[in-house]
Amino acid sequence: MVFISILLNFNDLILKYYTIECIGNLNDSEIIEKIKNAIIEGISEEAIVAVNTALKGNIETDQILNEAIISGAEEVGMRYEKGEYFLADMLLAADAINDSMDIIKPKLKNGTHETHGKVLIGTPEGDLHDLGKTLVVALLQGQGFEVIDLGVDVPPDMFLEVAKIENPDVIGISGLLTVTISKMTETVAMLKREGIKAKIILGGGILSEESCKHIGADAWAKDGWEGVKLIKKLVEVV
Amino acid sequence: MPYNWEASKRRMRAALSGSLEIDRVPFFPLACEEIICRISGKTLRELLSSHKAYANAAILTYEFLKADTLSIPTAYAGPAEALAFAEVNNKKDIIKWTDYKVFMVKQGAVCKTEEDIEKLEIPDHSKIPIWDTCISAVSSLREKTGFPQSCALGIWSVVQELRGIQAYRDMRRNPDLLLKLCEKVYESQIDLYNFFTERVGPSRTIFFTGYAFNKHMMSFEDAMKFEGQFIKRLQQETKSRIILHNCGTTPYFDEMCNELDLLAINGSHPLDIEYWIKFKENHPDVTIIGANIDVSRELFNGTPIDVENKVRENILHLASEGRYVVSPICCLPWGVPLNNIMAIPKAIKKWGVYPIKFN
Numbered sequence: 001m002v003f004i005s006i007l008l009n010f011n012d013l014i015l016k017y018y019t020i021e022c023i024g025n026l027n028d029s030e031i032i033e034k035i036k037n038a039i040i041e042g043i044s045e046e047a048i049v050a051v052n053t054a055l056k057g058n059i060e061t062d063q064i065l066n067e068a069i070i071s072g073a074e075e076v077g078m079r080y081e082k083g084e085y086f087l088a089d090m091l092l093a094a095d096a097i098n099d100s101m102d103i104i105k106p107k108l109k110n111g112t113h114e115t116h117g118k119v120l121i122g123t124p125e126g127d128l129h130d131l132g133k134t135l136v137v138a139l140l141q142g143q144g145f146e147v148i149d150l151g152v153d154v155p156p157d158m159f160l161e162v163a164k165i166e167n168p169d170v171i172g173i174s175g176l177l178t179v180t181i182s183k184m185t186e187t188v189a190m191l192k193r194e195g196i197k198a199k200i201i202l203g204g205g206i207l208s209e210e211s212c213k214h215i216g217a218d219a220w221a222k223d224g225w226e227g228v229k230l231i232k233k234l235v236e237v238v
Numbered sequence: 239m240p241y242n243w244e245a246s247k248r249r250m251r252a253a254l255s256g257s258l259e260i261d262r263v264p265f266f267p268l269a270c271e272e273i274i275c276r277i278s279g280k281t282l283r284e285l286l287s288s289h290k291a292y293a294n295a296a297i298l299t300y301e302f303l304k305a306d307t308l309s310i311p312t313a314y315a316g317p318a319e320a321l322a323f324a325e326v327n328n329k330k331d332i333i334k335w336t337d338y339k340v341f342m343v344k345q346g347a348v349c350k351t352e353e354d355i356e357k358l359e360i361p362d363h364s365k366i367p368i369w370d371t372c373i374s375a376v377s378s379l380r381e382k383t384g385f386p387q388s389c390a391l392g393i394w395s396v397v398q399e400l401r402g403i404q405a406y407r408d409m410r411r412n413p414d415l416l417l418k419l420c421e422k423v424y425e426s427q428i429d430l431y432n433f434f435t436e437r438v439g440p441s442r443t444i445f446f447t448g449y450a451f452n453k454h455m456m457s458f459e460d461a462m463k464f465e466g467q468f469i470k471r472l473q474q475e476t477k478s479r480i481i482l483h484n485c486g487t488t489p490y491f492d493e494m495c496n497e498l499d500l501l502a503i504n505g506s507h508p509l510d511i512e513y514w515i516k517f518k519e520n521h522p523d524v525t526i527i528g529a530n531i532d533v534s535r536e537l538f539n540g541t542p543i544d545v546e547n548k549v550r551e552n553i554l555h556l557a558s559e560g561r562y563v564v565s566p567i568c569c570l571p572w573g574v575p576l577n578n579i580m581a582i583p584k585a586i587k588k589w590g591v592y593p594i595k596f597n
Contacts, residue, residue, distance in 0.1 A: 210535055
């Protein structure tokens, strides 16, 4: 049994080595294309191998980030908008983006790279659903944002406390249930009252443009991808 | 004067069967735990302490709202079903209680791993205290008012509660595992249906929460694979008619009506009234419960006049030939002013009396 397991692991190692070697024969733009395609197809394993190969070949981290990761994420978003991609495809792409980012992040920090902005995000008190939020977090990280994820069921004063310490550019509150609208309202009112300058974006199909205004937030996104696009715009304004 | 539930029953029957032997358009609010707590002044724990207390609070709420429907909120998004799974799989600690809202289970915590799915125990609903209370309360509603009760079921809403976002990864990477979970949820829904039938009596209609059927979430083929096929099986097994609820923003209503045998649909999107006019033309045998009255719009931000106008628009375009029920979607949240809610029955009285005439 142990022998079989060693054999299987050995095979796996050979396969990985072979894959790296194969990719190793590609030129820089082909490797970048390989990373981008792995992200679009949502195949984390391939993205990891290709990113490692790119770094080994001394491709600049900024080039990997901009031409492969961000560009791949944008293609995924476009396919989603066209109705070719669905939540499952977005999520797998987001996983591939995050796995790639985990590899290049330490190198970005050592260099001159700056994040595109800081986003504080959470699900309002009383709501334990995190589908939309998880997707937004993954996509934002892949777009070079620093994200502080407070998780689910976050009371208004926790949003406030962390916002005071972290001074984010944008605060995102994402909810699924109509019953959590009152908590969103309470959270936004508290943040505004306490002078938090960050732009506030609400997420979830339970809301609308009108209810967002009524609550006093700066923007509303009906789904995860729209949320990412709006946050980018809000950060530019900030 | 006692509330005339008999008249409400006649209205709903007529609207669902397409008969014009009806005095006015019926009103179908989704009164979930929060609004029942708000109107009765009781916490959820108090309501769940006795089926009689819960039934009385529900009747009080629906009568206060001047509704033509009556139910116990067990259906939406599957918290009570997730709780049942959590209890029988020794994960009680992940249930979160609040005073005036529905209890909740952390999404994805019941079936975190593949092993959790493989070993997932199916709840016996008669042995889950909350379900025992809820279904007994449903029985009380029926006894006290004579109003027929529908069993409320769903597959994807429960799958999402149990497996969380991982369900969407499974959809591409391990669809067989995901189908296994769907099968287990289906088995549990049948147990619930049987428990309902034993305790309350036959359910001629099933209020089915079909959350898989949203265009931004999955393809129609996937929605059929992971939820639609179970609706078909459910219909074959129970011989009940389906009222399909979907409060998402991009529902596949047309496609569902083409593929499934639906008695009615209950939703509030798309918001464009033209869509609903066309829907009625294309699916004349399907009753619309809702159309474009959304709780997060006029009801939440507007005035009673705004709400009246929205109800008027729906009645004007959709009610004259019958098979239409006014229904704001989804559950009425805490922050909606009561005056706005009460503007709905007022508008129905003004505009929704048959034969419907507009100047």
